[in-house]
Every structure is written in C-alpha cells, then in structure tokens.
Amino acid sequence: MTELLSTTYTRADEAFDCLQTAIVKGELAPGEKIGELELCSRFNLTRGPLREALGRLESRGLLVRRPHAGVKVVSVSASELMELYRIREVMEGLAARQAAERMTDQEIADLRATLDTHERMIDEAQGQAYYQAEGDYDFHHRIATGSRNTKLAQMLLGDLYYMVRMYRYRLSTSTGRPQRALGEHRRIVEAIAQRDGELAEFLMKRHINAARQNIEKKIQEGEISI
C-alpha cells in the first residue's frame, strides 16, 4: 500500500502495512501497551524492520512511543476527532477546487461511474456500513489525487484518511445518511465537471461540515461513544 510502484517490497514496508491496517481496524486497541516482541511474533517479523515501521507510524501520529517504555496506539478524544474534520474541511475544499481545475475528462467520467456503483450498492445492500465507508473513501481518494497537488494528496491519503477510517471502524457505524451524502457527492462532481473550482470548494466544505455535525450530534445524543 505504501509504494506499489517499487519493484521490491521490503519487510519494513510489510510491517508498516500490517501495523497500519491493524491499527485502523482496531485490532490493536488504543491506549494498550504493546511490546515489540509480541508484535514480532504476531506478524512474523523481526525487530529491525518492525522498529523502522514503528518510527514511521509514530511520525504519522498513529502511535506514540516513549523510550524504554514501549509503544501504544494513539487514543483520540471526541473533540480531537472533530478537529480532524475541521482540517479535512479546508484541505479537501482546496483539493476539490484544484481537482476542478486539473482533472482530466476521463477522470471525471470515472468519478461519475464510481458514484453510480456507489448508488447501486446503497440500493442493493441497503447500504451496509462497510461498503458505504469504502465508497465514500474512494470518492474522496479520487479527488485528492485529482488535485494534482502532490503534497496535498500525500497529507490527505497518508495522514488524515487513516485516522478517519480508524474511527469509522471503531464506531462500526457509517454516517447513516448515505442517500444524502451521495447527493452531495453528485453535486460536487457536477461542479468539477463544469470546471467551477470555487463552487466545488464550497460544496466540499459544506459536505464535510455536515458530516462533522452529524457525528457531533450522535456523540452528544450518546448514540456512539469514544
């Protein structure tokens, strides 16, 4: 997942991917102290590559390390999750604007097709949470890369999305508003297709803001807890 372009795949890369998905899927509980040798036996790794992977994950903020004290998965509060959405709002707004300016017609066609399959999944499967999340992730992923802003895509795909997905898995509940979200996605795509960057930015910001408020409400109502 890290460098698919690379010819070889080092053990450190393997360790990084294993740990990252394990953290995202919640298989490694946050706050729990976890030893290196335990991780080694669990993922069939040796300590060298493991430590290198731990360094990368720490650098990305997915876990914290105290010298000689071990490593634990980062535990984030509800307020911090809300802060993540504030960041997404401005960064993905920028991504949408630049995507409107730079995406190829082919990419836009693919994006539309993505939304069609997403719609089918919602109809057929009554919008199972997992596929909803994947569809949503795919949409935002395409816009991030479509921005042609290398660093922006790197920060969104390499940092923010993993944290957001971590919470999606942990809450094990989707936004619960698939039709509405799909409609918002469609309007964003239309703005991009019309090369209206300003409108695309506005719609994307409003879209993420709505998602944030939706989660905030659920948390306040006690439906979900972190």
Next chain:
Amino acid sequence: MTELLSTTYTRADEAFDCLQTAIVKGELAPGEKIGELELCSRFNLTRGPLREALGRLESRGLLVRRPHAGVKVVSVSASELMELYRIREVMEGLAARQAAERMTDQEIADLRATLDTHERMIDEAQGQAYYQAEGDYDFHHRIATGSRNTKLAQMLLGDLYYMVRMYRYRLSTSTGRPQRALGEHRRIVEAIAQRDGELAEFLMKRHINAARQNIEKKIQEGEISI
C-alpha cells in the same frame, strides 16, 4: 527538537534531528545519491538508528528511498513549492481562526511581544534575511500551536514548515518585504486579540497568498531559480 518533553533522547532522535536540519540547511544536496555509511561517518551514528531516522524522514516526504538503491533528498520543482503555499493558505487560515477562539490572553501578549522584537530586528539589522526568516517562522509557529488543534499543529510544524524552510535556505533570500509582512502580521494579531476568528482567517489567507505571489513573481522574473 522532536520530543523535548521526553526524559531520554535516543540516538534515533538525534539522527533524525541532525539529518532534518542538514536537509533543511541544504548541506545535503537534493537529488544527490547518498550512502548510509557515509551518513554514519558524517554524523557519528550507527546504521540502526540512522535507518530508523531515514524511515521517519521518508514518511515526512523529505527524502525518497528505493530499496537497495539508496536514499536521496527530495528535489522539488517551483510549481510544487507554489502548491505548498496553497496548502499553507487554507491550513494556516484555519489555524488563525481557531487561535482567535482559543489563545489565552497571555499567549496573545507574547505574540505581540514577538512582533515587537521582530520589528527591532528589522530596524537594527536592516532586516538580515536569516533573522527575518526566523521571526516569521516564530510567528506562524505560535499561531499553529495556539490553535489548540493537535493534528493541525503537528502537520504544520512537522511537515509543511520544514519544507518551506528548506526552500528559504536554498533560495538564501527572504521575501524581501519585511515591513509589509510585519504589518500584515500585526493586523492578524489584532484580529486574534479581538477574537474575530473569521477576520483572522481571512487576513492570514491573504498574507500567505501575497507571499506566494511574491515568490512566484521573483521566479518568473528569473531573480531566483530552483
């Protein structure tokens, strides 16, 4: 610089800091292939901690690594530098808005004091580029942390600023508009002091946008090149 709070300072942290500053200061030329043992002898390190530091730096996008092929400092084009400023614009705009909502009165007072010393430096030293850059960095640093948005501050301080500083060193020229920048800084601080988040965000975005256009103009005029 990485974890000053931590009681102990591991060799890997040392390696990370050494390499990072070396990259930022341009002592390690971008694009140049550089061997691990050479780095070891140069910074009095062993390969273990060095490799861990290399992993972190790669994760932060300061260098690229190809398996069995070595590591080289990332070389970024002028257009990519401009993209960095686009990201800064939206992210620091958010930081300024949240700082206006959350900074303590003491922090705001300190921020004002920072600008005063910055003004003195400009007057006395006729604005030597290095101190200008440091003063500017300090200003943006305080607002990032003042946002109380952990992830936002982490991304700004841990990712973007190092890349921007890298270019500052490489161009070895400041923005060349110290007085104007100082005035913009002052207006941002006043907006924060009045707890006007919306205005602070607007002014910060305009400030960074102006800096970007300034550099863009210089590049087009051929004054500086990358």
Next chain:
DNA sequence: TTAGTCAATATTGTTGACAATATGACCACT
C-alpha cells in the same frame, strides 16, 4: 561500433546478540 548479457562489487536489508533503562515489587523507615 553498439547493444546486450553476465558477473563482480559495493551497498542495502535483515538478523541475532549485547548494553542501557524504565517498570514493578519488596523492604526498611517514618
């Protein structure tokens, strides 16, 4: 002369052993 292949080499990736340190229990002391 040039292109391609093959092997030698140097560099990176990995592994296991050694040293340093934080944690936790136990005991003495207040």
Next chain:
DNA sequence: AGTGGTCATATTGTCAACAATATTGACTAA
C-alpha cells in the same frame, strides 16, 4: 499503615556480522 528507596527483571535501544539485491563494468556478439 503509608511512604520512600533500592534492587531484580523485563523490555527497549544499540551494535556488528550476515544475506540479498541493484549497480557498474567488462566482454561478447551482431
């Protein structure tokens, strides 16, 4: 009984040797 300190232990940080691979150069054939 509570607190403070000390010591044993287990875990992490570090190091040096080994294995695997990309690069470089020479050599051969077209």
